[in-house]
Amino acid sequence: MTVTIKHIANIAGVSYSTVSKALNNSPLVKSETKNKILKIAKELGYEPNYAAQQLVSKQSKVIGLIWPTLERIAHSTLVSKINDEIVKNSYSMILSINSIPASLEMFKRFGVDGVIIFDEHNQKKLEYSSVPMVTYGVGKLTSVPVIDVNYQEALKIAVEYLYQLGHQKICYIGDFSPVDHRQLEKYYGFKEAMERYELEISNENLINTAGLSWYDGYSAAKKLLQTSYRPTAIIGSSYDLSAGIVRALREENYIIPKDVSVISYDNIPQMANMEIPLTSVGVSVDIIAHHIVKTLLAYMNDKDLDPQFLSLTPALIERNSCAQAGLRTNNI
Numbered sequence: 001m002t003v004t005i006k007h008i009a010n011i012a013g014v015s016y017s018t019v020s021k022a023l024n025n026s027p028l029v030k031s032e033t034k035n036k037i038l039k040i041a042k043e044l045g046y047e048p049n050y051a052a053q054q055l056v057s058k059q060s061k062v063i064g065l066i067w068p069t070l071e072r073i074a075h076s077t078l079v080s081k082i083n084d085e086i087v088k089n090s091y092s093m094i095l096s097i098n099s100i101p102a103s104l105e106m107f108k109r110f111g112v113d114g115v116i117i118f119d120e121h122n123q124k125k126l127e128y129s130s131v132p133m134v135t136y137g138v139g140k141l142t143s144v145p146v147i148d149v150n151y152q153e154a155l156k157i158a159v160e161y162l163y164q165l166g167h168q169k170i171c172y173i174g175d176f177s178p179v180d181h182r183q184l185e186k187y188y189g190f191k192e193a194m195e196r197y198e199l200e201i202s203n204e205n206l207i208n209t210a211g212l213s214w215y216d217g218y219s220a221a222k223k224l225l226q227t228s229y230r231p232t233a234i235i236g237s238s239y240d241l242s243a244g245i246v247r248a249l250r251e252e253n254y255i256i257p258k259d260v261s262v263i264s265y266d267n268i269p270q271m272a273n274m275e276i277p278l279t280s281v282g283v284s285v286d287i288i289a290h291h292i293v294k295t296l297l298a299y300m301n302d303k304d305l306d307p308q309f310l311s312l313t314p315a316l317i318e319r320n321s322c323a324q325a326g327l328r329t330n331n332i
Helices: 005-012 016-023 031-044 050-057 073-088 100-110 151-164 181-196 214-225 239-251 269-273 285-301
Strands: 062-066 092-096 114-118 133-136 146-149 170-174 206-208 233-236 261-267 279-284 309-312 315-317
Touching: 005 016, 005 031, 016 031, 062 073, 062 100, 073 092, 073 239, 073 269, 073 285, 092 100, 100 114, 114 285, 133 285, 146 285, 151 170, 151 181, 151 233, 151 261, 151 279, 151 315, 170 181, 170 214, 170 239, 206 214, 214 239, 233 239, 239 261, 261 269, 279 285, 285 309
Parallel strands: 062 092, 062 114, 114 133, 133 146, 146 309, 170 206, 170 233, 233 261, 261 279
Antiparallel strands: 279 315
């Protein structure tokens, strides 16, 4: 026999509407009553009819997330934080790692209430859709709301911080691929800051990894250490790259930060748990996730809102990987 809210209401001695509110975690139901109803529902093996609920409410209470690149730690962490924010607001999340067009088509079939899109290479010009959408980090789009980070400012903060510590030979290791505007923004920010402080910029201290994996950072640092150029500080353009850089330096017996300072873009909790806790610059994943979900919910509630562009301000988090210049040991 299929258990319905009517069965639960009869046993609990409350109205059908009270059961419905309790099952939907409504604050209008007293905690004692809610717990009693939930206990009865669990004992009876009640399974909600989501299809019927959607027909009545015109809502699925589901948000779709398109995130094609989950290999890197920072992205996986942000996805988890976004899911936490979605759950806080009594929604569920469906994650797709398919292409943007394929994912949007699937989400339409599922009848999701809204969609969050991460398009790393800005390959898909999104047009107006009846389903509210928010993008993360695609600043060139104008037809949908955008949550972005001021990447240039982040790298300027990093260079300034190192300069104030007395560093003159600062190396930047990152992906300068023209198809990823996020990485290009960091590159431009680094160059502008170096020029501001009249610091040298050359092929020696601009290392293009052509990728953002741990191994890309590791191999780039290894190649750097085979040259005669010896920076006193290195900036890595992502958590994964910086983790590879740190490992390469330690394999070559460099002591961080005594021999070389290291600072990384990305502001995720894992920075503090690395073999050398990394000083980092960026926007906290908690803040990014909060603004992404908050903005999407606003557009889901009012589809007539004009698309907006929100650029989040990065901050520097000091840890143990940077020190005053001039502390290098004699054997390096």
